[in-house]
Amino acid sequence: MGFSCGIIGLPNVGKSTIFNALTTIGVPAEAFPFCTIEPNIGKVAVPDFRLTQLTELLKPQKMTPTTMEFVDIAGLVKGASRGEGLGNQFLGHIRSVQALAHIVRCFNDANVAHVTPEIHPADDIETINIELLLADMDMVDRRLEKLKRMAKVGQKDAANAIDILTVVKEHLDRGYPGRKLSAEIISSPVMQELSLLTSKPVLYVLNVPEDDLAADSQYAREARKKAELDETDTIVLSGKIESEIVALESEEQSEYRRELGLEASGLDRLIHAGYKLLQLITFYTTVGTELRAWTLPIGTPIQKAAGKIHTDMERGFIKAEVIRFDDFIKAGSESKVRESGSMRLEGRDYIVQDGDIIRIKFNV
Numbered sequence: 001m002g003f004s005c006g007i008i009g010l011p012n013v014g015k016s017t018i019f020n021a022l023t024t025i026g027v028p029a030e031a032f033p034f035c036t037i038e039p040n041i042g043k044v045a046v047p048d049f050r051l052t053q054l055t056e057l058l059k060p061q062k063m064t065p066t067t068m069e070f071v072d073i074a075g076l077v078k079g080a081s082r083g084e085g086l087g088n089q090f091l092g093h094i095r096s097v098q099a100l101a102h103i104v105r106c107f108n109d110a111n112v113a114h115v116t117p118e119i120h121p122a123d124d125i126e127t128i129n130i131e132l133l134l135a136d137m138d139m140v141d142r143r144l145e146k147l148k149r150m151a152k153v154g155q156k157d158a159a160n161a162i163d164i165l166t167v168v169k170e171h172l173d174r175g176y177p178g179r180k181l182s183a184e185i186i187s188s189p190v191m192q193e194l195s196l197l198t199s200k201p202v203l204y205v206l207n208v209p210e211d212d213l214a215a216d217s218q219y220a221r222e223a224r225k226k227a228e229l230d231e232t233d234t235i236v237l238s239g240k241i242e243s244e245i246v247a248l249e250s251e252e253q254s255e256y257r258r259e260l261g262l263e264a265s266g267l268d269r270l271i272h273a274g275y276k277l278l279q280l281i282t283f284y285t286t287v288g289t290e291l292r293a294w295t296l297p298i299g300t301p302i303q304k305a306a307g308k309i310h311t312d313m314e315r316g317f318i319k320a321e322v323i324r325f326d327d328f329i330k331a332g333s334e335s336k337v338r339e340s341g342s343m344r345l346e347g348r349d350y351i352v353q354d355g356d357i358i359r360i361k362f363n364v
Contacts, residue, residue: 003275003278008073022266024246025045048293054291063291064293066282071096104204104206106212106221108209125204125223125230129170129177137173143194147161147165178191179198179201206236242266242267285309301349316362319345319346323357325357
């Protein structure tokens with residue numbers, strides 16, 4: 001799988017509408033709070049023009065794209081960290097995902113209720129951020145109490161964990177999210193076990209009306225200013241338009257997007273933003289009659305990448321044949337790539353690059 005992305009935000013900001021458009025599952029999207037209680041999950045194929053080009057050249061019997069999992073999580077409200085609006089249950093759903101798409105309402109619709117009398121995107125963003133932060137603070141406090149009891153009875157590892165969590169507590173108490181901690185602390189075992197909500201990479205998705213795709217309204221400008229302060233990337237889409245597009249046939253979808261001046265669908269843009277957020281790349285394999293795409297973090301050694309395909313490949317790794325995507329497209333076939341000398345043999349320490357086409361040699 002590529003990665004999992006939790007869709008979060010206040011009630012009635014368009015989370016389920018956008019989820020429906022992205023996954024075409026068709027879950028309820030109603031104009032009242034807490035329509036979504038249990039999280040809805042949808043897996044979608046990652047749009048990949050390179051995989052399409054390779055398929056046209058290789059004509060495999062089977063083509064398998066990498067996938068992305070969207071998790072539509074119920075709307076959070078002020079006080080969620082204390083259980084308001086079933087907050088404890090909903091916050092728990094967030095812990096299982098790798099990244100967060102925070103949907104921000106940048107439209108006004110008299111037919112759709114809002115949790116406050118007026119819409120202020122910056123305040124809406126801050127409400128969610130504070131609830132996530134408070135939930136993390138509570139978790140760290142409870143874990144510190146437990147560790148201190150463990151230290152009193154002589155458990156050696158407890159003291160080191162206490163030192164780390166004391167730093168984390170001070171950081172959170174100052175109002176900073178977990179993702180702003182040092183890489184050393186974030187990668188520590190105690191932090192990995194905690195899976196703090198504010199440690200997850202987040203992207204603000206500005207849900208604008210169909211006449212504001214340029215995101216030039218007061219609401220959108222306010223949201224972008226807040227994103228800059230939070231050092232968070234944004235993408236702009238219209239849940240209403242995306243819903244209309246997915247209801248059309250494929251050719252009509254492309255034509256409609258061109259009329260609106262959209263180069264890519266909301267799904268494409270959200271996935272690409274997610275890959276950037278999580279620093280992911282895609283590589284390809286041809287095994288037997290199957291062409292397949294795989295997702296990896298940037299900087300992954302090829303032996304570890306082999307383990308993503310099959311544990312035997314990682315354990316018995318010998319070497320790998322590697323072709324860059326551009327070289328393969330230019331040559332037009334594997335045999336011509338070999339003739340041109342563009343195929344390389346790489347050892348276990350080679351760092352996989354985005355677009356590599358790889359064949360693993362291994363002992364069983």
